[in-house]
Amino acid sequence: MLRYQFYQQISLINQGGFLYLFFSTSSGNFFNIAARIQQSMLFNSWNFFIFLIIIYIIYWSISNKRLKAQNSLLLIASYFFYACWDWRFLFLLVFSTFLDYITGLKIEQSTQKSSKKFWFWLSIGINLGFLGVFKYYNFFAENFAQLLTSFGLKVNVQLLNIVLPVGISFYTFHGLSYVIDIYKEKIRAEKNVVNYALFVSFFPLLVAGPIERATHLLPQIKAPRQFDYAKMVDGLRQILWGLFKKVVIADNCAEIANQIFTNPGQYNGSTLLLGAVFFTFQIYGDFSGYSDIALGTARLFGIELLKNFNFPYFSRDIAEFWRRWHISLSSWFKDYLYIPLGGSSGGTWMRIRNTFIIFLVSGFWHGANWTFIIWGGLNALFIIPSVIAKSNRKNMGIVAEHRLFPNIKETLQVISTFLLTVFCWIFFRAESLSHAIIYIKSMLNRSLFSFPSILPIPLIVLLCIFVGIEWLGRRGNYAIEKIDVVRPRLARWSFYYFILLIVFLFVSKGETFIYFQF
Amino acid sequence: MKKLFKQLILFIVPILIFLFGLDYLMSRYLKNTGEVFGNVTSQYDLYEGRIHEPIVILGSSRAEVHIDPNVIKKGTGLDCYNLGWSAAESELLMYRFNEYCKYNPLPKLLVVNLDMTTFNTQQVERIMRDEQLPFNLYNFEAFHFYDKNILYYLIPGIRYSEKRFLIYQTLLLGIKNQQLETKRYNGFISSDATWDDTQLKKILQSGPRTVVIDSSAIKSFCSTLKYLQEKNVQLMLYYAPEQKASFPLYKNREEILALYQQIAQQLQIPFINYAQGDIVLHKEYFYNAYHLNRTGADMFSHMILNDILQLFKNKLSFRKQTN
Numbered sequence: 001m002l003r004y005q006f007y008q009q010i011s012l013i014n015q016g017g018f019l020y021l022f023f024s025t026s027s028g029n030f031f032n033i034a035a036r037i038q039q040s041m042l043f044n045s046w047n048f049f050i051f052l053i054i055i056y057i058i059y060w061s062i063s064n065k066r067l068k069a070q071n072s073l074l075l076i077a078s079y080f081f082y083a084c085w086d087w088r089f090l091f092l093l094v095f096s097t098f099l100d101y102i103t104g105l106k107i108e109q110s111t112q113k114s115s116k117k118f119w120f121w122l123s124i125g126i127n128l129g130f131l132g133v134f135k136y137y138n139f140f141a142e143n144f145a146q147l148l149t150s151f152g153l154k155v156n157v158q159l160l161n162i163v164l165p166v167g168i169s170f171y172t173f174h175g176l177s178y179v180i181d182i183y184k185e186k187i188r189a190e191k192n193v194v195n196y197a198l199f200v201s202f203f204p205l206l207v208a209g210p211i212e213r214a215t216h217l218l219p220q221i222k223a224p225r226q227f228d229y230a231k232m233v234d235g236l237r238q239i240l241w242g243l244f245k246k247v248v249i250a251d252n253c254a255e256i257a258n259q260i261f262t263n264p265g266q267y268n269g270s271t272l273l274l275g276a277v278f279f280t281f282q283i284y285g286d287f288s289g290y291s292d293i294a295l296g297t298a299r300l301f302g303i304e305l306l307k308n309f310n311f312p313y314f315s316r317d318i319a320e321f322w323r324r325w326h327i328s329l330s331s332w333f334k335d336y337l338y339i340p341l342g343g344s345s346g347g348t349w350m351r352i353r354n355t356f357i358i359f360l361v362s363g364f365w366h367g368a369n370w371t372f373i374i375w376g377g378l379n380a381l382f383i384i385p386s387v388i389a390k391s392n393r394k395n396m397g398i399v400a401e402h403r404l405f406p407n408i409k410e411t412l413q414v415i416s417t418f419l420l421t422v423f424c425w426i427f428f429r430a431e432s433l434s435h436a437i438i439y440i441k442s443m444l445n446r447s448l449f450s451f452p453s454i455l456p457i458p459l460i461v462l463l464c465i466f467v468g469i470e471w472l473g474r475r476g477n478y479a480i481e482k483i484d485v486v487r488p489r490l491a492r493w494s495f496y497y498f499i500l501l502i503v504f505l506f507v508s509k510g511e512t513f514i515y516f517q518f
Numbered sequence: 519m520k521k522l523f524k525q526l527i528l529f530i531v532p533i534l535i536f537l538f539g540l541d542y543l544m545s546r547y548l549k550n551t552g553e554v555f556g557n558v559t560s561q562y563d564l565y566e567g568r569i570h571e572p573i574v575i576l577g578s579s580r581a582e583v584h585i586d587p588n589v590i591k592k593g594t595g596l597d598c599y600n601l602g603w604s605a606a607e608s609e610l611l612m613y614r615f616n617e618y619c620k621y622n623p624l625p626k627l628l629v630v631n632l633d634m635t636t637f638n639t640q641q642v643e644r645i646m647r648d649e650q651l652p653f654n655l656y657n658f659e660a661f662h663f664y665d666k667n668i669l670y671y672l673i674p675g676i677r678y679s680e681k682r683f684l685i686y687q688t689l690l691l692g693i694k695n696q697q698l699e700t701k702r703y704n705g706f707i708s709s710d711a712t713w714d715d716t717q718l719k720k721i722l723q724s725g726p727r728t729v730v731i732d733s734s735a736i737k738s739f740c741s742t743l744k745y746l747q748e749k750n751v752q753l754m755l756y757y758a759p760e761q762k763a764s765f766p767l768y769k770n771r772e773e774i775l776a777l778y779q780q781i782a783q784q785l786q787i788p789f790i791n792y793a794q795g796d797i798v799l800h801k802e803y804f805y806n807a808y809h810l811n812r813t814g815a816d817m818f819s820h821m822i823l824n825d826i827l828q829l830f831k832n833k834l835s836f837r838k839q840t841n
Contacts, residue, residue, distance in 0.1 A: 504679045
């Protein structure tokens with residue numbers, strides 16, 4: 001199945017009327033209601049907006065200051081939210097939660113090492129087993145069959161006709177990190193099942209992260225949460241910015257990028273480069289927009305999630321880019337794969353090997369397709385020179401931190417890093433390796449220097465405004481965080497109204513979030 | 519929390535003022551846009567209850583561009599309105615007709631155009647058209663039919679999100695107090711274009727197809743016709759001519775025409791099949807495989823007129839006009 005059919009399917013069924021349910025459904029259980037809403041709980045949908053308002057009001061008014069009630073409400077809301085995607089997979093989520101909850105307790109209670117190991121590997125095996133079956137079985141089966149065919153052996157491989165449960169890669173990684181941390185005695189097992197279940201299933205992070213750690217999230221879940229006006233406003237502001245990134249930047253870029261990527265042979269090199277640049281902004285707007293909405297939403301409930309993006313396109317080298325892009329996943333792989341493999345403590349070859357492993361696995365985590373593996377491999381390739389030269393931690397701060405504009409050297413570094421990531425994203429976006437190769441071949445020729453046949457001026461203007469705002473706000477946690485200090489209020493609000501007006505005028509037809517497929 | 523809600527309300531008030539204002543201006547000035555955003559004039563006629571014509575034509579674009587109400591009026595002495603709507607399958611036809619009935623009196627004669635795909639309702643995506651937008655606020659029939667989020671129907675202005683060009687054009691005309699002309703007469707619009715089979719060739723390349731009939735759509739269509747019969751509305755069904763080159767496109771073409779005949783017999787409604795007349799042989803009457811141009815439409819309108827005169831001479835009081 002083409003990867004992008006997934007997006008189309010989701011957007012086609014994303015038409016349910018959430019509020020209508022409350023008008024028309026006099027009876028019906030949890031699953032009935034969830035099934036009727038169907039897969040319409042996208043963060044950029046009205047359904048989610050109404051869901052959020054209802055849960056928010058109940059959360060702070062009814063259950064204020066009662067932690068158990070707050071956590072129980074959030075857990076029920078999270079399960080409802082997940083059931084709206086596909087209620088059948090709720091059982092998988094609940095099973096995975098109980099598995100890790102019980103194995104966590106068993107590991108901690110075990111006095112013998114063998115017993116500890118047994119429970120540890122049971123959890124790891126089942127968790128990875130689920131991922132293997134749902135996400136990777138068909139990939140391995142197809143490639144195995146192809147391999148045998150190349151040796152002259154014909155095999156008829158049985159492929160599974162199953163849908164990938166939304167968010168499985170994310171909640172599985174939550175569970176894995178929890179069990180590994182208990183096994184390594186970094187944390188204590190959580191005794192309260194509601195607390196643990198909420199750690200795994202908290203709805204803002206359930207379907208596309210950030211990938212949380214028990215050490216960060218569980219203490220917040222267990223601590224009383226008080227209403228904080230400043231935090232609420234900050235959360236709303238981050239949601240607004242995330243929404244702008246998603247529905248204005250990502251979705252409008254998607255329209256052009258999809259058009260160009262669908263038939264790369266029809267366009268000249270400069271148009272194809274533009275298509276890749278649009279996809280570069282699409283994926284950033286899409287995923288970081290999602291993360292902003294998730295972080296803002298969690299903050300509304302008094303919970304701080306891990307920061308997932310830190311203005312990655314202002315990076316001066318690929319190593320810096322990876323410290324700023326999908327931070328929660330990068331740090332997960334660093335802690336649970338790179339460091340156990342020896343990290344950077346060994347010799348040069350060991351560092352190179354470990355870097356390749358971490359990037360290839362990271363690519364494969366994104367999807368069972370060779371395009372993702374090549375994407376990971378390319379990133380590793382681009383980062384290796386700095387690993388060899390031990391300069392990969394050179395650019396740790398913010399570019400032009402105390403200046404308005406970067407100097408020439410920084411500008412060239414940022415542009416060259418950006419172009420390298422644009423090149424890598426071609427593999428990420430392509431349907432297959434051959435598609436990517438055709439795209440690159442058609443792009444890298446003389447026509448690269450001709451005038452693009454598609455030049456959406458309004459979108460380019462929007463992108464310039466967007467990049468400008470991101471640049472000005474790069475010192476904050478998100479681009480418009482510091483707008484809070486702008487006085488008078490009218491000026492600050494005028495900016496919000498301006499953003500809302502652009503959202504109103506440029507909202508594009510509901511593309512789903514790209515990372516929901518992972 | 520009180521402070522937050524207070525601030526939120528303060529913040530939302532200007533947004534609501536903007537949305538209400540936008541809604542008002544769009545509803546007021548969209549009628550000035552002529553044909554830029556579709557069949558706007560008919561929509562205003564329909565929702566403002568201005569369709570009092572005793573003869574009404576209902577159907578898809580093949581009704582919209584085929585039957586000239588002026589020809590019918592001259593021949594019968596009775597006013598006629600063409601409610602034809604592009605890409606309308608039976609459910610959309612019935613929806614449009616229901617909306618018509620809500621705001622206008624029932625006609626004396628309803629002439630219904632049927633197409634090959636009229637009852638192929640399953641694959642049709644219900645897209646809200648720009649021309650409908652002014653009339654959808656608090657229109658719950660539209661909500662049930664289109665099944666978009668109910669907030670689009672409850673909160674003014676939201677329906678116009680993403681419609682940058684529509685808003686810009688409409689408000690610009692409003693500010694200039696300018697009205698674009700429409701060549702439409704009582705819903706009918708004709709084309710001077712000449713024969714072009716590019717699209718047909720493209721479609722034919724993918725091979726002949728079978729039209730899937732939705733029996734529930736037929737059922738609901740028939741029950742509406744029965745209701746109209748009870749209300750003494752005269753009915754006539756017809757199948758408009760298609761250029762002969764398009765015949766191979768549908769495998770079950772004959773079956774569908776037979777089905778229409780059967781429906782008409784069951785309901786005792788005349789069904790006129792123009793699918794095999796001389797007109798289908800002449801490409802000069804068509805601008806594409808399924809639509810007649812101005813010359814063809816004029817000829818076909820006279821054919822329809824003759825059939826109306828013959829079939830309903832004892833049931834309707836015609837007053838033939840001499841000029």
